[in-house]
Amino acid sequence: MVSKTEETQLSNLETQVDNGGGGAWEYLSLVRKLKVRRSDRVLKHGLSILNDPKKRSSLGPDEWTLYEQVAVAAMDCQSLDVAKDCIKVLQKKFPESKRVGRLEGMLLEAKGAWTEAEKAYSSLLEDNPLDQVIHKRRVAMAKAQGNVSVAIEWLNKYLEIFMADHDSWRELAEIYVSLQMYKQAAFCYEELILSQPMVPLYHLAYADVLYTLGGLENLQNAKKYYASTIDLTGGKNTRALFGICLCSSAIGQIAKGRNKDDKESPELQSLAATALEREYKQKASDKLSLLTAALKGLKVSS
Amino acid sequence: MAEDLVLDTAIRDWVLIPLSVVMVLIGILRHFVSKLMRSSQVPDAKIVKEGQLIVRARNLRSGANFIPPRSFRARRFYFSNEENGLLHVPKGQAPNPQAQMFSDPNMAMDMMKKNLSMIIPQTLTFAWVNFFFSGFVAAKIPFPLTQRFRSMLQNGIDLSTVDVSYVSSRSWYFLNLFGLRGLFSLILGEDNATDDTQRMMQMSGFGFDPTKSLGAEKDSLDIVQHDWALPKFEQRAEAVLRKVLS
């Protein structure tokens, strides 16, 4: 979870580090803590620390964490030589470690040697059949090869045992959305909302899925979840504001067709529209005309 | 009673300080010995699954009001229906923990190791203290205490006339035994093996029956009243937006 303050802190540190202002280690630690994917920068700055013996030794035991971080980043940037060297260093330090074994499997994956990677993972699983990360790697591998249905199958099997793992629920939801299987995705997002009810982004994603599903009931529910997103973010989420407008107009359309009087309060929509206009005025005044045109189109139909 | 007992400084040098030092050293030794003897446990898939199941059911209970009623009912049915609900444990199938213990010698072995590393040094030090230091008044605490503390502070001295604020050597041993935990967590880190209370918890948790907690979770899930929170959020969102816009 990346909060607003952490985001600004991260971007401040990023510009500072990019301009050579120091603080590379703080930046890398923050990246690790927030679990954001900044592989190119991690690779560059991480290597600058690792290649400097004095800086490296001042890290103490964190040195090895950094090696791991850089290795993964290097794989992500396809700098396989660097990844290989990092893993070699780790291998020397921790000869029997499963975590290093996992990194080796990932290196095979990055090379595209799927069968060998699979072999490496299954041998690791033999030692410890309940290693969550390796199960996840297998899912990711199936996905990387394009076998999305296999990935879903693996993931479902995994979730049957580790059913409280919300990261996996999120992955499954995203896969389902990418396959346009919205009902299943909605289930996954419900699961995510249950496990972390105060994260507005799950409410938002659930609302998106419900809106896409369509139908009066789903649209009304979607509107409610957009509303909860607005409440949880203090009205600072533009997507939720747009969602309110879209849902209201769609509900209006359906309700008009059925000739049922509208129970929904129209006020929320107009408030959201004004909030949107204000936000556009402040941040992108040149696109304000586009927005008003779009909102007018929505209002006409309602 | 009125005049203070004068304690020989040799008692301090040869009883109080050695006793404390020995207790600390034994605690550290115990930590490392139990670290050596600890066998890595491979958790059973079924146990892991049950743990995760309980977490998920608990999430459902606490976050129930955030999902639509229909989804909630479907989930509750999935968890607690009488035929094949996940939380439903058929009667008579609940494994007896005792039988499980005998069927798995590793488990019994583990428990014995834990017990050994706890009991043996304790009995040994207790015997040592009893043999060498019995009957010493080792220290005096700087505040008066009531008579009820006599059995705690003057264990091993059968004199009712001594003021309660004097501590006998055997009681000093007990005070050290229970009071050094904070020091150990400073020296050895948070998760040290000397933590007796934690060990007690584990011991009592050993006879713990996962099916029971499944049943409890099922019961509490059954009585959850679903009251969807989301309709309220529309008004709240309106209020928020009005506040932002004003």
Next chain:
Amino acid sequence: MALGFAVGVFGVLILFHAAYSTIQYRGLLKITEEEFSGPPMNVVAELLLGLVFCIWAALTVPGKFLSIQPYSEENRIVSLPANSDFMIFNHRGKVFPLEMDVKLKH
């Protein structure tokens, strides 16, 4: 911070002094053989003053208060972390590798 701490210490000292004066007062009552009905006025005033000082110090010294509102800047979640356990390397970076001249030296 230092000021708050000093005030806290001062408050605790005042409380101790109040306790001490109460004990003295009771000793005095014992000598004059009167009943103890309540501490004298100045001790009560001292107690209140010490209480205020201690509360003020306890509220300022430990640190700033954090917001519990879900929409405050510290708590408002703007993005989810990358699901790094499911990271895949078979992405566009493979076709367009970054031109980076990096090497791990030993």
